[in-house]
Each structure stands twice: as structure tokens, then as C-alpha cells.
Amino acid sequence: MIKSFPYIEVSGTNYQVGCAIGEQLREKIQDYNDHIKVLYYKNVRDWEELKVISKSVEKLIAKHFPKYLKEIKGMAKGSNIPLEDMILLCDEETVLETVRNKCTTIAYSCNDGIFLGHNEDWIPGYEDHLFIVKGKVKKGASFISLSYIGSLPGSSVALNNHGIAFSGNSLLSGAQKGMPKNLILRSQIEAKNLKEFEKLASFSPRAISNHTMAVDNKGGIVSVELSLDKHCASYTTGCFVHTNHPLNKRMEGLEHGSTKNSIIRYNTTIEYTLSGNLNKNLVADILRSHKNNPDSICVHAKKDDKSKGQTVASVIVDLGEMTMSVAYGNPCKSKYKSYHF
Numbered sequence: 001m002i003k004s005f006p007y008i009e010v011s012g013t014n015y016q017v018g019c020a021i022g023e024q025l026r027e028k029i030q031d032y033n034d035h036i037k038v039l040y041y042k043n044v045r046d047w048e049e050l051k052v053i054s055k056s057v058e059k060l061i062a063k064h065f066p067k068y069l070k071e072i073k074g075m076a077k078g079s080n081i082p083l084e085d086m087i088l089l090c091d092e093e094t095v096l097e098t099v100r101n102k103c104t105t106i107a108y109s110c111n112d113g114i115f116l117g118h119n120e121d122w123i124p125g126y127e128d129h130l131f132i133v134k135g136k137v138k139k140g141a142s143f144i145s146l147s148y149i150g151s152l153p154g155s156s157v158a159l160n161n162h163g164i165a166f167s168g169n170s171l172l173s174g175a176q177k178g179m180p181k182n183l184i185l186r187s188q189i190e191a192k193n194l195k196e197f198e199k200l201a202s203f204s205p206r207a208i209s210n211h212t213m214a215v216d217n218k219g220g221i222v223s224v225e226l227s228l229d230k231h232c233a234s235y236t237t238g239c240f241v242h243t244n245h246p247l248n249k250r251m252e253g254l255e256h257g258s259t260k261n262s263i264i265r266y267n268t269t270i271e272y273t274l275s276g277n278l279n280k281n282l283v284a285d286i287l288r289s290h291k292n293n294p295d296s297i298c299v300h301a302k303k304d305d306k307s308k309g310q311t312v313a314s315v316i317v318d319l320g321e322m323t324m325s326v327a328y329g330n331p332c333k334s335k336y337k338s339y340h341f
Contacts, residue, residue: 002328002335003329004337006028008133009134013070014068017137018070019077021071028149029079037085043095050095056177057087060179068186089151091182093181093182102122103119103168103243104241104266106239106240106241106283107215107239108283109219109239114320115317116167116317117284117317119299120313120315124310127329132144132339134339141192153189154182155186165319166215167315171246173256173257176207178204181206184200193216194220197214197222202224209227223240223242225246284336313326313329
């Protein structure tokens with residue numbers, strides 16, 4: 001039996017969309033909330049401290065993204081968990097300060113079309129903490145998104161009805177008081193063009209650093225690298241690759257961790273693109289690649305050391321067909337299942 005992620009369809013106001021997500025994923029959200037609380041306590045955060053964090057984040061969201069706070073309230077209502085818990089789920093990466101060397105993203109145009117490819121690399125077992133949602137929001141963009149349980153749409157990969165597809169990669173380290181990354185990603189779904197995407201992606205103050213990139217249905221590409229207090233955007237066409245180290249010169253000096261694994265994956269992907277065989281099949285070949293293992297693009301968890309994580313999902317977006325194809329876990333072992341508007 002071929003495994004696949006839960007797929008749901010939602011529509012209505014932001015609150016109704018949140019309620020529908022919460023209702024349809026209630027058991028999974030409740031289970032994940034129990035799981036994440038254990039991790040919070042292991043990181044020496046008592047409940048009183050977590051409640052203060054949640055209330056502070058709620059105020060920030062209410063000020064800048066009130067419609068997405070309505071989505072969060074809807075998810076809390078639909079899944080029957082407290083609002084403060086749901087807000088903490090949306091802010092997981094900040095609370096746990098979990099920055100890992102993860103994810104490979106590529107976008108390119110060729111005679112066969114325009115494609116975005118992404119491997120989502122995270123903690124082994126998180127294949128069961130992802131879902132696919134097709135949404136039609138009143139007074140908002142329609143979308144298809146691979147997202148994490150407990151997070152709003154957009155937290156991994158998204159395609160909207162304006163012909164914008166995006167994903168991203170962990171970048172740099174550190175955390176501060178600011179907007180959770182998942183809320184900023186949710187806002188990026190609304191982008192009608194790449195300039196607007198850059199503006200939305202560079203919201204400040206932001207809680208953590210990040211990299212995000214988008215491709216439009218004309219073949220334009222923008223890469224936005226974000227530290228805690230600055231951002232650098234690069235616009236191009238043709239082909240672009242990003243992993244987990246800064247490419248912009250202004251950002252390089254901010255990197256203090258090891259970039260070996262990231263550079264190897266980046267160079268491997270570039271080698272594929274320079275082969276002269278840019279076509280619709282190449283993106284899947286890249287995402288399934290085991291070249292330079294253990295620093296390969298398709299990452300497998302080691303039984304004796306799971307600290308490096310593994311590929312928990314793989315996504316290919318075809319902008320010409322307006323489809324998102326998703327493979328459960330490692331793409332070398334799974335088949336892509338397609339979803340469309």
C-alpha cells in the first residue's frame with residue numbers, strides 16, 4: 001500500500017477555514033499537541049513561562065495579522081484544544097529553537113514547463129505530522145499547501161491561484177521576540193507577484209531567520225534570505241538552487257555553524273542542472289538523488305544517529321499545469337501523488 005498524507009478541502013472565511021482544518025484533523029492535532037508539550041517540558045520551560053510566550057505572540061498576531069488569528073482560533077475550536085496551545089504549536093520552532101541543516105529547493109524553466117522542487121527534511125517520524133490542504137478563502141487567495149499539523153497553511157510548500165509557488169529552507173540561527181515564521185509563511189500565500197512576495201516574506205520583527213523562494217508562472221524566481229534584522233532578495237530566471245547556507249554576500253558573515261552538508265547538497269543539485277537535461281523529469285531525479293551520501297539530497301535517517309533527520313516529504317509543483325505532486329517520506333521509495341485546482 002502506497003502511503004500518502006491526509007488530504008482535506010476547506011472553504012469560507014478565515015475562521016471557517018481554521019475550524020474546518022481543526023475538525024478534520026482533530027485527533028492528529030490533539031496527538032501532536034500532547035507530543036509537543038513533552039518536548040517543551042524537556043527544554044526546561046514550565047507552563048507559566050509558556051503561557052506568557054503564547055499571550056505575547058497572540059498580541060503580535062492580533063496587531064499585524066488579525067485574519068490569521070481568526071484562522072488559529074478556528075483551528076483551536078475545531079480541534080478542541082486551548083487557544084494558547086494552538087498558538088504555541090504555530091510558534092514551535094521559536095519555542096524549541098530548532099534550527100537544523102535541512103531541506104533542498106530548486107526552481108527552473110525548460111521546454112517542458114516551469115517547476116519548483118522541494119525536499120522537506122526534518123525529524124524522523126514527522127511524516128505523520130504533515131497534511132495537504134486545498135483551500136478557498138473568502139477575500140483571500142485560493143491555495144494548495146503541504147503543511148505541518150498544528151500550523152497554518154504555507155508552512156512547507158504552497159501554490160496559489162495567482163500562479164505563485166513557494167517553499168524555503170532553514171537559514172542561520174538565533175531567535176528573538178517577533179512574528180512566528182509560520183504566520184509570515186501563511187501571509188505569503190496572498191502574494192500576487194514576486195515583488196509582493198518579497199515584501200510579505202521580509203516582515204519584521206520576525207522570530208527567527210529563514211530563507212524562502214518563489215517562482216511565478218512566467219518563470220520569474222525570487223530568493224529571500226532573512227536574518228533576524230535584515231533581508232536580501234535575489235531575482236533571476238532560468239534556474240535557482242538553495243539549501244541551508246547563505247548565498248548573498250551580505251549574509252555570509254552571519255553564518256557561524258557548519259555548512260559542509262548544505263554546500264554538498266547545493267553543489268550536487270547544481271551538477272544536475274548543468275547536465276544540459278533540464279526537463280520535467282529532472283526535478284524528480286534530483287530530489288531522489290543519493291549522490292555524496294550521507295550528505296545526499298534524499299536523506300535517510302540512521303538507526304544509530306537520527307540527529308541529522310531525514311526527508312519526510314518531497315514536492316514538485318508544475319506551474320503550467322497548476323499541480324502539486326507530493327511523495328510521502330523519501331521520494332526514492334514513494335510515488336508522487338498529484339493535486340490540482
